[in-house]
Amino acid sequence: MTTLSILVQVAALLTGGAYVLVVTDRLMSSTGGVRSALVYPVRRLSFLLLQPATTTERPDFEAWILGPALLMALAAVGAVAIPVAGPSAGGDIHAGLVLFGAAMLIVLVAVFIFGWGPNSVFPMIGGYRMAAMVLSVGIPFSLVVLTTAIPAESLSVGMIVEAQSSLWFVVVQPLGLPIYLVTAAAIAFWGPFDLPEGADLAGGVVAEASGLRLAMWRFARAALLVTLSLMGQAVFLGGYLGPILPGWAWTIVKTLVLLVLLALAGRTMARMRVQTFVWFGWVVLLPLALVDVFVSGWLAL
Amino acid sequence: MIDILLVVGAAIFGIGVYGALSQQSFVMIMMGLELMLNAALLVAITFWWASTGGNPAGQLLVIVILAVMAIEAAIGFALVTAVYRSRKADITEKLKKLRN
Amino acid sequence: MNPGPLSYFLVSAFGVGAVVSGWLVFRTDSMLRAAYWLMVSFVAVGAMLIVLDAQFLGLILILMMSGEMTIMAIFMILFMMNPAGLNPMTMVHQHRTSIIAGVGSFVVLAFVGVVAEFPDRPVPAGDATVALGEELLGRSMLVFESAGVALLAVMIGAIALAAKQGRFGDAYDGSQEPSIDVETEDRS
Incomplete structure (x- = not known):
């Protein structure tokens, strides 16, 4: 598969997934009905593109525009590591799991500079909140993702999917997927963990953003959630493996399941204060992730 | 190839030396130290790649450098916080004497 | 193995990037930019490591540095009086000595690197x-x-x-924000 077709595939996956995510989220949050929700992404996007962009006094302009661009690029880089259709198709990168982990942890940098850019108080506090959250869940997140490499004996995502041909890792490592989903939602500052964009901060990092910048930011966050769902299904739900349907169809079905799950959680779960979340990350999630590592290592011996 | 890599490593190291010696702020000094370690890392991998025939101890050295970096950063930040808390000092000039 | 022209190009490009961004760390007034220029320098070195067949180490370096540089940026913003660099400033001492030391170490190391002969035993495939x-x-x-x-x-x-x-103390108490430390005059 050529580089160009991989790029087209990643772009199509991220755009389609982002559309489904926004529609599901809209269905949960408004009473407008299904038809209104289905056109909502297009309507919202055209509104944002036509809206005149506001600015602030002496913003760090480069940082402010680099934030959304970097977030979008990271979502794409993370998605490149994941095989979509089958063992030979798609980019199967040597240390794909580490590439994905590195891309997801740099999300913190994108959010932090986006909060720093406008030279304004609430976005800056949003950036600090993101730093506290990601630094607390970054280690459990990396641990549960890397633990899937133990039974597969490889860091390549394609090999990890192949190792699940008899039994999915969601069964072998029961702690893995729940911890992954919680930490993934926190890394994408989504759902119950959208504190960096919290309503109590008048929008947090997006408080001063409008127009094209806000449209890019919203799309990049949705694409980031799609990438996280893609990786979740690849390492825990057997990826493209499945009967009857072709591989790419299984990938899409499983990705959508995780994506809709995240969208539902975003509108139904209670928020947690940042202080409580930091405590939760270090005192609850990290030991559970270590248990996951030790049990999987023991089983793989 | 090895010439390019070693010159790049030397340049990064030189910038690190300049930064660590010239800056007044504690955190900027730490940035200089990190740049020097960065150069060490690059040069270690260069020699591993070009001259050791793939001896994995070369990669191990890089892991040790990474651990040293993490230790330097953690202890550095902790000391900066502790000094700031007791002295309200954030640059080296404010620490004329280290006792009490 | 013999490096191809693509490896030469990538190593030179990332090398120039690593040196220039490392230099910009000490040339910018904004503390956030200083921290993230350092991160760019590390990412460029990580990319060079990937070109030199050490994919895992290169990616681990990039992964580690993203978190560490954000912490560094937060500390810079905490401790500097003018973190955004909205007013130009220089906070340097012994400037001439530092420049001499920096240039001197570069010249010596680069000279050794270019002149000395190293054994040619490349990494096997x-x-x-x-x-x-x-x-x-x-x-x-x-x-x-x-x-x-x-x-x-x-x-x-x-x-x-x-x-x-x-x-001392419970982890939960430790995660609570401290009270705002304002120095007030003693009115008693």
């Missing part, structure tokens, strides 16, 4: 990550474990140094 894993959990396990123990000691020591209540 194969998975360097597997070799590293076997080294870490085999012959050099003691080194690896010592690094882990040192890191654990550092974690404890750093928390004891930096936390306001030292090593």
Whole structure:
């Protein structure tokens, strides 16, 4: 598969997934009905593109525009590591799991500079909140993702999917997927963990953003959630493996399941204060992730 | 190839030396130290790649450098916080004497 | 193996990027930019490591630095009086000595690097990550474990140094924000 077709595939996956995510989220949050929700992404996007962009006094302009661009690029880089259709198709990168982990942890940098850019108080506090959250869940997140490499004996995502041909890792490592989903939602500052964009901060990092910048930011966050769902299904739900349907169809079905799950959680779960979340990350999630590592290592011996 | 890599490593190291010696702020000094370690890392991998025939101890050295970096950063930040808390000092000039 | 022209190009491009961004760390007034220029320098070196067949180490370097540089940026913003660099400033001492030392070490090291002859034993083709894993959990396990123990000691020591209540107290209390430390005049 050529580089160009991989790029087209990643772009199509991220755009389609982002559309489904926004529609599901809209269905949960408004009473407008299904038809209104289905056109909502297009309507919202055209509104944002036509809206005149506001600015602030002496913003760090480069940082402010680099934030959304970097977030979008990271979502794409993370998605490149994941095989979509089958063992030979798609980019199967040597240390794909580490590439994905590195891309997801740099999300913190994108959010932090986006909060720093406008030279304004609430976005800056949003950036600090993101730093506290990601630094607390970054280690459990990396641990549960890397633990899937133990039974597969490889860091390549394609090999990890192949190792699940008899039994999915969601069964072998029961702690893995729940911890992954919680930490993934926190890394994408989504759902119950959208504190960096919290309503109590008048929008947090997006408080001063409008127009094209806000449209890019919203799309990049949705694409980031799609990438996280893609990786979740690849390492825990057997990826493209499945009967009857072709591989790419299984990938899409499983990705959508995780994506809709995240969208539902975003509108139904209670928020947690940042202080409580930091405590939760270090005192609850990290030991559970270590248990996951030790049990999987023991089983793989 | 090895010439390019070693010159790049030397340049990064030189910038690190300049930064660590010239800056007044504690955190900027730490940035200089990190740049020097960065150069060490690059040069270690260069020699591993070009001259050791793939001896994995070369990669191990890089892991040790990474651990040293993490230790330097953690202890550095902790000391900066502790000094700031007791002295309200954030640059080296404010620490004329280290006792009490 | 013999590096192809693409490797030459990539190594030169990332090398120039690493040096220039490293230089910009000390040339910018904004503390956030200083921290993230340093991160760019590390990412460029990580990319060079990937070109030199050490994919795992390059990616791990990039992964580590993203978190560390954000912490660095936060500390810069905490401790500097003018973190956004909205007014130009220089905070340097012994400037001439530093320039001489920096240029001197570059010239000496680069001279040695260019003039000296090194043995030509390139990395054999194969998975360097597997070799590293076997080294870490085999012959050099003691080194690896010592690094882990040192890191654990550092974690404890750093928390004891930096936390306001030292090593005492519950984790939840420690995560609460401290009261705002305003120096007021004593009115009693």
